[in-house]
Amino acid sequence: MTEPHKLIHRDLPDHQPVAGGIAARARATAVPQYLSALNPEQREAVETLDGPVLVLAGAGTGKTRVLTSRIAHILSQGRARPGEILSVTFTNKAAREMKMRLGQMLGQAVEGMPWLGTFHSIGGRILRTHAELVQLKSNFTVLDVDDQIRLLKQLLQAENIDDKRWPARMLAGLIDGWKNRGLTPSQVPSGEAAVFANGTGGKLYASYQERLKVLNAADFGDLLLENIRLFREHPDVLRQYQHRFKYILVDEYQDTNVAQYLWLRLLSQTASSPAAIAPRDAVQDHVPQTQPSASPPKNICCVGDDDQSIYGWRGAEVDNILRFEHDFPGAKVIRLERNYRSTGHILAAASHLIAHNEGRLGKTLRTEDEDGEKVTVTGAWDSEEEARAIGEEIEQLQRAGNNLNEIAILVRASFQMREFEDRFVTLGLSYRVIGGPRFYERAEIRDALAYLRVINSAADDLAFERIVNVPKRGLGDATVQLLHDHARKRRIPLSEAARAVVETDELKPKARGSLRALLDNFARWSTQRETMPHTELAEMVLDESGYTEMWQKDRSADAAGRLENLKELIRSMEEFENLQGFLEHISLVMDRDGGPDEEAVSLMTLHSAKGLEFDNVFLPGWEEGLFPHQRALDEQGRAGLEEERRLAHVGITRARRRAKLYFATNRRIHGSWSTTVPSRFLDELPAHNVEITESKGGSGWGGTSGYGPSRFDNLESFGSRYTTPGWQRAQANRTRGGFNEAGTAYGGGTSRSKRAPLTIEGELIAKSTGTTSDFSIDDRVFHQKFGYGRIVKVDGNKLSIVFDKAGEKKVVDSFVERV
DNA sequence: GCCCTAGCGCTTTTT
DNA sequence: GCGCTAGGGC
16 A cells, blocks of 8 residues: 655645645644634644544534544644545545545645545455455455345245245345344344244345355445454454554444444554443444453544434444444544524524434534524425425526525425426426436446456356346346256356356257357457457447447437446546456446536435535425324334434525425325325424415315324414415416316326316416427427427427327427427 | 236435 | 336237
């Protein structure tokens, strides 16, 4: 490992924006700029370098700034060299951002921070260095969830377990959970191991781990768990890393799971003596401990916010942060409570809401900003009206000069997005969905990667199986089964078995020829790999295998996007030196690409909004059952409710200037319409900071149930007077019959509610007319989202189109092209 | 080997 | 009410 030492002593150019010449200034008596820019608490968090430190950083209090400044401080004080600082984050995005900001502070020091990365990438890196000690080779494959499931399915089949009753997915979930808790197969409590398939769960976990070793593969959980095992079984290796890392920094500590906690704890012990940290009962029950002793723990600094812990369901232990002082005796706890993001009303609303949680360390966010606009709560008749109202407000904001990039809609569950998408398409409002399937999880990307994996390692059975019949080449289940039998009998990889089988007459001539052609291709590609740049190779493989052609021939609406993704994949390979290097990193660091930065409203789940901020935030769907989600309540009880409340807190604190909450009285749940009750979280907001705005629903809601009366049962009692223009329009419209002029219901054309929509359609259409469309009735058109269709009505630039798949929709003409 | 249909389940998601 | 999956029929 190279550890460029020069960073600290190098003369930095004067034009460096933030910290031109940190080192020089630090040596001088003057306070360096990166410190003087901090408030007292932040500064304390940066300057407290010795011993364990917990920084409780509320939303918008400058968490990342503290982390990066702290690194800068350690370096400029000469306390450690860049290679001696371990700095872990959860996501690649967070790691990238830290690198970027450090780069701004320190010049080109980023390359000098070799141990700044995600838990998994750092764990994976350590594991590759010592792979042989955990029965792997250094070029081991990191399996994604898909591979994992496929492997488990094979194991279930081998054990003759009915995978209807005991789905592989469920087992994958269990194993994942065990790994999150740092449990190897032998450490799983027998009671838990027995819950799957009449007691075989533990055994399956063990044989899964064995199979992984045979395949020279690790799953995500292993990157940490095998690391822990490595450290436990080889104290000399552990000591090496303990010695190396003089400082440890952890981002988003509230999201760490038990495995990550154990990993950190092992690394944070002083190299000279064993554990200095108090034992942890919960963990101790299952995990053999290194005995505690009395020497001081290392300089570990964890930054997090217990009020933003929203990943309990995937193994995060809020307890880790709640018990920090207990786990790391002598820890200094520093609270950052000055919020630099939101206005007074927003902050007050969020603080008051989160104060209803019991299991928290307690912080009070404050701001010096003005009160600003009150948080608004709006009731709508149903989800469609909710989308319509939000669409209208967004258009108003847009007219008032707000940038669409500063507007976000945050939903609890992704099914809520659809209604907004439909609405925005109708309005011709550009939007982008954040989150969703990640780039490398897309089928086409994984297929392409599978080809490359087989070229890289002929023993990669999972990859081989994935693409053996993609595109279709007549090698179906029967053929694959035959290959499996061969491979198992002779204990060889599938591709090798295939090579043997094509020399026999066990396969029908057609399949045999097809398989031979594939194998010949792979043989040729492997040879060409030596002489050809890897990007070119990849392109060629996709062409010659017929994979590209498969999508070119595909007529479905997203085929073009898939081809685009494949191009993007090849582009992204350029950053790596060779195929091996690319594949090693792909599963860990590949992120979805930013894409073009057109101005657009952001649409995402509350979970994916963590860490982001917007001037205007819309929060629809605040209803019992949806938010808080019924399942969270059913499965986790009070803990579930508190996590939901933290989610609500995260949602509100994303807003800088406007937070707008909505609830609908009627919502479609699992297909059928039900009446819903406003969320209890609305009742928990401080009346003083909240304003009930226009409510178009008027009738039909009410009905308390579940948790007692809500002041939203009767909006008038809360100050709403139904005098807003929208309300009056809706009233007027309703007496006229309420249907839009086309007579068709919105959002589908086919069956829809018995109830007439309340909004005035005329206004909408008037807005978008002005230009006349050059489309006419019966034109055949294509739409990115809805596919092919036929125009049935033209109204200015607004078209009514009956789509082959999506039914009738109204669309602005610029969104379609003639075919 | 491929295509059609019945049946199920349906919160959040990173690595 | 919709979309995915598995299994059966051709």
